[in-house]
Amino acid sequence: MKNRNILTDNLWALIKSLTASEKRQFSVYVGRISANSDSKFIALFKVLSLQKEYNEEAILKSTGISKEQLSNVKAHLYNQVLTSLRLNPSKRNIPLQLREQFDFAMILYRKGLYQQCLKLLDKVKTQAIAFEEKNIGYEILDLEKIIESQYITRSRNNRADLLIAQTNELTYLNNIASQLSNLALDMYNTFLKNGYARTDGETQAVSKHFFKNLPDFDAEKLGFREKLWLYQAYLWYSFITQDFVASYRYAIRWVGLFEKNTHLIAVHPVFYIKGNHYVLESLYYLNRVAQFEQALDQFEHIMSNEQIPEDDNIIVLSFLYIYSNRLNLRFMKADFSGGEELLDTIHKKLDRYKDKIDEHHIMVLYYKIACYHFGAVEYAKCIFYLKKIINSKTTQIREDLMCFAHVLNLAAHYQAGLDFRLEALVRSTYNFLIKMNDLHEVQKALIGFLRNMSNISPLRIKAEFKKLHATLSLLEKDPFERRAFLYLDLLSWLESNIQDRPIAQIMAEKLKKNQQRQLL
Template sequence: MSIAKKEMLMELIASLDSSEKRFFTRHTNRTASANSDKFYRLFRHLSNGGTLEDPGLQKLLDLSGPTQLVNIQRHLYGQILDALRLQHRRRDPGVQVREQIDYANLLYDRGLYLHALKILARAKELAFSFHLDLHHLLIIDFEKTIESRHITRSSTERMTSLTSESRKRQEVMSSTVRQSNLQLTLQRHFIEHGHVSTPREARNFYALYHHYFSDPVPATATYKERVLGHQCRFWYHYNQLQLDQAKVHTASWTDIIEARSELRERDANFYIKGMDRRLLVAFLLGDAEDHRSIYARLQEFLSHTQGTRQQRNSEIMAEIVLFRAELNQLLLDLPGTCAPAQLREIGKRIGAVVGVDRHKQLVLYYKLAVLCVLNGERQLALDYLEPVLNERSTLRYDLMVYARLLQLWCHYRLGHTEFVDYGVNNLARYLGRIGYRSPYPSLILQLLRGLLRSEEAVARANFAERVAPLRENVFHLRELRYLNVDQLK
C-alpha cells in the first residue's frame, strides 16, 4: 500500500478509536510475521503521541537504513486498513459485496466456477437490496463470462435472463451517471456564478439543465434514480431562487430516503445533506416554524444513530449542519434576546470545530457576528469577524464583502468615524475591482456616507427608497436575508 505523504499515516492513526486500536492489536497478533514487531512498535509509538521525526525512532525500530522506515510506514498503513475492513465489514454492504466478488474470483481461478456462481448469486441479492448498481453490473458481467466459457447446465432462459438483466442495469447506470453528472454541474455552476440573475443567464441555465436531464423521472426508476432526480431539480430551482419548487424537491428527496430506513442508516450522509438543503430553503423563506420542525427531525434521527468512528464523515457533516441550523434558528426567532455569555459559548464551540472546510467555519463566525450585532454586542461581533477578515485563502466574494460591511457598521456604531470613512472608500474600490454584480453593498456604503455626514434621516430615506425594488426582486432575497441593515442595531 503506497502512501503519498507520511502525514496520511499520522492522520489515519489519529482517527482510530480505542476499540479499533484494540482490534488492530489482536489482528496483528493473529497475523504475526517477521516484520510485524517493527510495524507494531511504530504503531504504538505514533498512537501514544510520538512522531516520525523523533530521534530515538531508529533505535526503537532497529532500522538498518533510511528507506526501511518508509517501507514500515507503508506496511503499517496497509495493515491498519485491512484491520478496519475486517472490523467494519458487517456495517457496510458495499464491502460485503466486494468481498464476495473477490471470493468468486478466487474460486473461478481454481476451476470451481459452479461454486463461484453460487457466491455471485448471493452477492447479487445483497447488491440489489441496497441499490449497489455498479456492483450489480459487475456481478452480472462475471456471471455472463462464466456462462459463455463453461458448461454450467443452465437453461437457455437463464442466459436470456442474464442478457435482459444486464441491459436493465446498464440503463440504470446510464441514468444515475447522467444525473450525478448534472448534479455536480449545477452545483459547480452555483459555486462559480452564484444564482441566476438575468433573463440571458436563465436561458443558458435552462439549456445546461436539459442537455443532461429530461423530466420527469419515470415511475419505474430505482431508489437512487429517484433521489438523484430530486437532487438535480432542487439545484435547478435553487440556482434560480425558485424556493417553493426547491422546497418540494428537498422534501421528496428526504421522504424517499426515510421510507427505506436500512438505506438511510447505511448512507446517512445522503439523508443529512437533504435535510441540510431543506433547512437552507426554510431559512431563506424566513419560515421559522418549518425550520424548527426540520431541525427537530434531524436531531431526532441523529440521536438514535449508532455512531462509529468508521462513520466519521457523517459525524462531521452532522455537526456542521446542526450548528448552522442552530444559528439560523436563533436568527429567525428572537435574535435580540441572546445573552453575551450565550454568544461567547457559541464562539468557543465554533473555534473547536475540526475536520471541515475552513470556509464553512468562517460562515459560522459571520452568522455569529450578525447575531452579536442584533444583540447590541458590537465589539464582540468585531472579534468574531476577525477570522473571516484575516483569512488568507481565497474566499467567496459575497462572504468577504458582507463581513467588511458588517465590520464598518460596527465601527460606525462604536464611534470610530475615521476608520469608517477610510473603510467605505476602500470597500467601494474593491467592489469595482471585482465587478460585484449586486447594487446592495453600494447602497449600504452610500447609507454609511450619509450617516457620517450626520444626515441620518435623509440617508435612511434614500436607502429605503433604493432598496425597495431589490426587496421585490427574488434574486436579491439571499443577500437581504444574510445582511438586513434595517434590523441592525
C-alpha cells in the same frame, strides 16, 4: 514539525483518528501471527500512537528503524491499519460486505468451482440490487456472462436472455445515474463558487445549461439511486435561481426516498442527513419559523437514530448542520440574547474538528457568528469574525459570502463608531466588489450612504437613513437584489437607527406580524 511529507501526514492523521477500540482491534489483527510481534511497523505504530507531535528523531531512536527503511515501513503500516479497519465489525457496511462476497466468488471461479461461484453471485446480485449497489451488480453480471459464454454450466435455456435483459437494464440505469450525478455535482459546484444567480442573464444561462444536461429518462424506470441524484440536481438548481419553494419540494422528496426505503439509511447515512439539512435550509429562506423549529427538533432526533453510524464523518456533519441551524433559528426568532453557551460549544467543536472541516464551512459559521454578534449589538466581536473571512487566503469561500462579509463589516464599523476607518473601508470594499463583479444596487446605495456620512449634519442623519430605507424597500422586491437581504436584514438595521431601538426588537416585531399573517 520536521521532515514531513504527504505519506507522513496521511499516516499521522489516520493513526490519530483511531479510537481506543480501533487501536485494540489493530493490536489483535497484527498479533494473529506470532512473527509480527517484533515487526518494525508495530514498533512504529506504538511510537506514533503515543507522540503528541510528529518527531522523526525519537522514532528512529526508539524503533531501530533506519532512516532509509522508514518510508517503506510507514507505507506498510498505513496499509495494515486500513486493512484492520476494513475487518472491524463496526466498519462492515453493506458495500464492503458485497465487495467481499464478490471477491470470494471470483476466487471460486478461478478455482474452477463454477456452480458454487454462480450460486454465490446470484445471492450477492440480489442483495446488490436491493441495496441500490448497481455498479457491483453490473460487475456480477459481467462475471456471470463470462461463465455462461464458456458453455460449462449447462444452465437453463433462457439463462443467456435473462442475463442480457438484466445487463441492459443496469446499463440504462447506471448511465442515467452517471449523467444525473454529474449534473448534481455541476450545480453544487456552481453554487459553491458563485452563490445565487445575480442577474436575469445568469438565471437564463444556468437554466439553459441545466436543461441541456438533464438526460431524457423514463420516470417509471428510475430507482432509488437515480431519483436521489435527480432530486439533488433540481435542489441545487432551485437554490441558484432562488426558487426556495422548489428547493423545499425537492428536499422533501429527497428525504422521502429514505423514509420509503429505510433499509438504505444505514447504507447512505450522509445523503439522508444532508437531505434533512436542506429541508431546514429551504425553510430558513422561506422564513417559515414554526415549520423550521419542528423540522430542527426532528433532525436532532434523527441524529440519535441507531441506523446512523457514529463515525467521524457523521459526527462532523452532525455538528455543522445542527449548530448552523440552531444559529439560523435564533436569526429567524430575532433571539440575540443568552447565546454564550451555544457559541462556546461551537468554538470548542470547531477546534476539535478543525482538521476535518473544509475552510468554506468554517467561514460560513464565522459569518453566522458575526451576524449573531451584530444583532446582539456586539460590534467589536462582529468585526473580529468578519476579519477572519475577509483576511482568509483560501479560494474555497463562496464569492457572495465574501462580498457580504465586506458589506456587513462596513455596517459594523459604522455602528461601532469607528468613523476614522470608515472612509478607507468604503474605498476598499467598493474596489473589492468591483473586482468580484458583484456591485449591485443594494450595495451601491449602502456604500454611497456611508461614503457621504462625514458630510451629513448630525441633525440630518435620520432623514438620510429614511431615504436609504425607502430605496432599499423598493430593491427588496427585485428578485436579483433581494439576495442581499438573505444575508443581512438591512431594513431592520436602518429602522433600528431611525427609531433608536435595538435591531432585535425591530426583527421580533416583524416576526410576530409575519406569524399572524400566516395564520390568516
